[in-house]
Amino acid sequence: MKKKAVKKRKKRPFKGSILAKRVTFPEETSIPWLGMLLDCYFIADKGISLEINKRLKRGEVLACKKGCSSCCHIHFTIPVYPLELVGIYWYVIEKLVGNEREIVKRQLKEFKKGSPCPFLIQGSCIIHPVRPLACRHFNVFNRPCEPGEDPYYTRRNDVLTPNEKFKQRALSAMLPFHGIKEKSEKKRLSRIGVLNSVVKNMHEIDWKNLALRMDGKRPPLGP
Ligand code: SF4
Ligand code: SF4
Numbered sequence: 001m002k003k004k005a006v007k008k009r010k011k012r013p014f015k016g017s018i019l020a021k022r023v024t025f026p027e028e029t030s031i032p033w034l035g036m037l038l039d040c041y042f043i044a045d046k047g048i049s050l051e052i053n054k055r056l057k058r059g060e061v062l063a064c065k066k067g068c069s070s071c072c073h074i075h076f077t078i079p080v081y082p083l084e085l086v087g088i089y090w091y092v093i094e095k096l097v098g099n100e101r102e103i104v105k106r107q108l109k110e111f112k113k114g115s116p117c118p119f120l121i122q123g124s125c126i127i128h129p130v131r132p133l134a135c136r137h138f139n140v141f142n143r144p145c146e147p148g149e150d151p152y153y154t155r156r157n158d159v160l161t162p163n164e165k166f167k168q169r170a171l172s173a174m175l176p177f178h179g180i181k182e183k184s185e186k187k188r189l190s191r192i193g194v195l196n197s198v199v200k201n202m203h204e205i206d207w208k209n210l211a212l213r214m215d216g217k218r219p220p221l222g223p
Contacts, residue, residue, distance in 0.1 A: 017053045018062075020045035023129045027094075033177055037087045037130070040173040044133050047166020055141055055160070063144045063158075067123040070145045071138060073116040078134045078202035081195055083177040085205070087130040088119075093214055100126055101214070108211035113203045132202070133170060137162040171195055 013019060022042040028035040052062060080088070096104055104126055107118040119127045125135070139160040140151050151159050172188040174195065175181075182188045212218075 014053075014057065016056060018049040018056070020049040031090070033083060033086060034090070036173065036177060037083050040083070040170045041130070041133070041136065043166055043173055044136055044170035047163035047170070048136055048139065048160070050166070051160055051163050052139060060141045063140045063142060068144050069120055069123040069125075070147050070149065071140075072120045072125065072135075074148055074150060075117075075134075075138070076114060076201075076203045078117075078132060079199045080132050080134075080202050080205065081171075081174055082198050082200075083174045084130070084132045085200065088127055088132075089210055089213065091127050091130045092119075092210060096126065096214075105211050105214050108207040108214075111207045117202070118207050133167075137167065168192060 020042060022045075023038050025034060025038070028038065056062065092101075092104060100121060103121050104119060107115075107120075111118045117125075119125055119131075125131050137160070141158045141160070143158075145151050168189055169185065171192050172185060175188050175191060178194060178198070180188065180191050180194065182191065
């Protein structure tokens, strides 16, 4: 007897649920790596919203919101992958204008290891559409972090555990940037280790270089 095909029911979003949206820029058609980066972030954001929604459904409250930013003052080990760094350079040089551009430029010039993130302006992330995976993955529930508090140590249960499958898939989406063009996701996933050798710590990056590039200068060391 023929088996009946089991239709997978699409889960309906509930009131207050978070929906991941892919960011787009018109430049994607002319900048090959940009679409790759935005795809990577979309995959990660889907995994993040999935996990956040599970907790919202259980009645927990997401504490992270615009203007809440003590995390951006105290996290000094934020990994930034090369494709992410290129994305930040592009966004800052091409998209920031006016006063915000000047503030970021000054913060980049003055940045020292241990300073608050140079992309933070009045409690908001000025590079939000291209903020690194690590920033996307850090979400806290129930109450906002106290100034100086790292809830990973003070109340681990309030910190979202990222969806590992989506996290790995997002990383694997970056591999073509490093010349790894395996078609099957399985093969790409097996090569993610490559990224460990090229990842940088946000606080060890020479951000003055980016400030110079914002002025149209071409310092010898690129991102
Ligand atoms: S991680 Fe903490 S400080 Fe950062 S946005 Fe969330 S609640 Fe606010
Ligand atoms: S990149 Fe944005 S979200 Fe990440 S630490 Fe900096 S200001 Fe915060």
